[in-house]
Amino acid sequence: MDKLLRTLILLFVLVMAACRQPEATPTPSVNLTLDIAYEPAPPVVGAVTLVVTVLDAAGTAVDGATVAVRGDMAHAGMTSMDGQTDESENGVYRIPFEWTMGGDWILTVTVTLPDGTSVVQAFNATIGS
Amino acid sequence: MNAQVSPAARRDVLRLPLLGRALKWRWGRLLLQVPLLALALLLVYDGFTGSALAAQNLATVLPWVHYRGVIVLALLLAGNLFCMGCPFTLPRTLAKRLSSRGPRFPRLLRNKWLALANLLLLFFVYEWLDLWASPLLTAWLIVTYFVAAFALEALFSESPFCKYVCPLGTFNFVYSALSPLQITTRSHDVCRTCVGKECLNGSYSAAPLIVIDQIGGDGQPTATHTNGPRGTLGCGTQLFVPQIKSNMDCIFCLDCVRACPHDNVALAGRAPGAELTRADALPKRWDMTLLLVALAFLGVVNAFGMVPPVYDLLQSIGQPLVALGWNAAAAEALGLLLVLLGGGVALPALLTLAAASLSRALGQNALALRETAAAFAPAFVPVGLGIWAAHYSFHFLVGFWTVIPVFQKFLADHGATITPDWSWGGVTDMALVGLVQGAALLAGFAASGYLAQRTAMRLYRRRAPLAMLPWLALILLLALAALWIFSLPMEMRGNVLFG
Structure with a gap:
């Protein structure tokens, strides 16, 4: 092992130390509370209704927004599922969805307000088969 | 030289017009290695910097979905192509040039125990850390591979990483037994008189090489050979071509082909699985025997890790420990270790010993227990690959x-004006997927049964029908266990125990 080898190792360590995954999508200043529930519950493979509740900082229901949901399985290589609605009642948005396989899912919920601002939040779900 | 060309060497891929020349070319291996290196670097880059979602990152999609499927196809259709193009061994040459020629790998470790342990370690880490769900950790795994390959090549004179350490290579070594290609000599006569054994030793001669057996009666060479100013590497895994009887430990690097001054090495076609029918193809050691059998069992255990019963089992192991104050991650680790060691090592070891003992008793043969087990172990290769193929094909x-x-997302993240079309998926007809899985299992089972029967006939003659029963039962048990698992709904859970 000579100087060149040590230099290569040092460079490698520095490069690796500099690598990191990006932070999650920054949430804009709008302060919303999102909650999600499933019908039927507990969730199992098949058709489901995602029930997303949107509240503002004061706890008041937020209507008039567009709520989009993207579902990815935790395992790579599975097709993602999407759902969207802009209909709500008392801040509750009901989105038809389908769990295509049992296991861990990551639901990315995007709420877009009428003024164009949006909030993105991820939820984990374990689906039974 | 008028040495007779062996029948096998008449189906030599290296004699094909374009492909043969490309493979034999000094930099031929790089044609595969450079693209794969670029791909590996891309995976590392995306793993470190891209989306944390496995389904949206190349670092998880390509290795855990595509690589594993392609590898099985490549092994069945050609040979150990991944080891041939392995980017992890690219540091080999660099390490060799940077370091002084070190000692050989410790004798104690020159067997398959370490490789088997590393396979278990990889499976354990894969399940415990949910590598399939983590681009970042997958990227670190790739980096670890590069570092390990480089370090071992720099420290030792041979290529211990490939032969004794690499779990991916070990998988490929075992299942390349079913490949239709194998390195062999064109003529044994040529090797018998070869002095330099360059296929093994390599050639570092800068000057044109004169081979002793190619000196004519007038004292002048009848041919000279040029290996280039920096010479040619010999076999990194210390295989001597005339003695090669199987694909075990052969990384298809073709260094032996390039090093041979007699052009006497062939990449010959053969019947898939031919080596499994030969009594002398593999060493009769416990480490080799357990590797062949355990890898088939690990195929079942690995698939078992994705169906609901395993979660109940892990819960039943882990919850009492948590109740005792154990950390959840530690409890899960212990549960996984028990499942892996129990199903992947202890069970195959005990069942192999039991089958070998029964076989000896029923066959009334004086063959030692170790030799009996070693004789039947190759029969587990087809059923093992069938199980892995069924899982990976899903x-x-x-x-x-x-x-x-x-990939569209990767490009979009880096400035390309492209919108990922997430509707791209794959086969949605689960009946078709099930058919492929069933066919893989059935083919593996049938081939294993045939091999067990053939081995029994060789060892026990008239008592073969009785003596092969324990092995057939074991192979059937494996196939049925796999069939049961694949008939269950597959779930892909991460932290199954405690969220």
Whole structure:
């Protein structure tokens, strides 16, 4: 092992130390509370209704927004599922969805307000088969 | 030289017009290695910097969905092509040039125990850390591979990483037994008189090489050979071509082909699985025997890790420990270790010993227990590959096209004006996927049964029908266990125990 080898190792360590995954999508200043529930519950493979509740900082229901949901399985290589609605009642948005396989899912919920601002939040779900 | 060319060497891929020349070319291996290196670097880059979602990152989609499917196809259709193009061994040459020629790998470790342990370690880490769900950790795994390959090549004179350490290579070594290609000599006569054994030793001669057996009666060479100013590497895994009887430990680097001054090495076609019918193809050691059998069992255990019963089992192991104050991650680790060691090592070891003992008793043969077990162990290779193929084909088929939107996303993240089309998926007809899985299992089972029967006939003659029963039962048990698992709904859970 000579100087060149040590230099290569040092460079490698520095490069690796500099690598990191990006932070999650920054949430804009709008302060919303999102909650999600499933019908039927507990969730199992098949058709489901995602029930997303949107509240503002004061706890008041937020209507008039567009709520989009993207579902990815935790395992790579599975097709993602999407759902969207802009209909709500008392801040509750009901989105038809389908769990295509049992296991861990990551639901990315995007709420877009009428003024164009949006909030993105991820939820984990374990689906039974 | 008028040495007779062996029948096998008449089906020599290296004699094909274009492909043969490309493979024999000094930099021929790089044609595969450079693209794969670029791909590996891309995976590391995306793993470190891209989306944390496995389904949206090349670092997880390509290795855990596509690589595993392609590797099985490559092994069945050609040979150990991944080891041939392995980017992890690219540091080999660099390490060799940077370091002084070190000692050989410690004698104690020159067997398959370490490789088997590393396979278990990889499976354990894969399940415990949910590598399939983590681009970042997958990227670190790739980096670890590069570092390990480089370090071992720099420290030792041979290529211990490939032969004794690498779990991916070990998988490929075992299942390349079913490949239709193998390195062999064109003529044994040529090797018998060869002095330099360059296929093994390599050639570092800068000057044109004169081979002793090619000196004519007038004292002048009848041919000279040029290896280039920096010479040619010999076999990194210390295989001597005339003695090669199987694909075990052969990384298909073709260094032996390039090093041979007699052009006497062939990459010959053969019947798939031919080596499994030969009594002398593999060493009769416990480490080799357990590797062949355990890898088939690990195929079942690995698939078992994705169906609901395993979660109940892990819960039943882990919850009492948590109740005793154990950390959840530690409890899960212990549960996984028990499942892996129990199903992947202890069970195959005990069942192999039991089958060998029964076989000896029923066959009334004086063959030692070790030799009996070693004789039947190759019969587990087809059923093992059938199980792995059934598992990997599920991911491969279901996620076949998912790489397209993931790559589109990668490009979009780096400035390209492209919108990922996430509708790309794969085969949606689960009946078709099930058919492929069933066919793989059935083919593996049938081939294993045939091999067990053939081995029994060789060892026990008239008592073969009785003596092979324990092995047939074991192979049937494996196939049925796999069939049961694949008939269950597959779930892909991460932290199964405690969220």
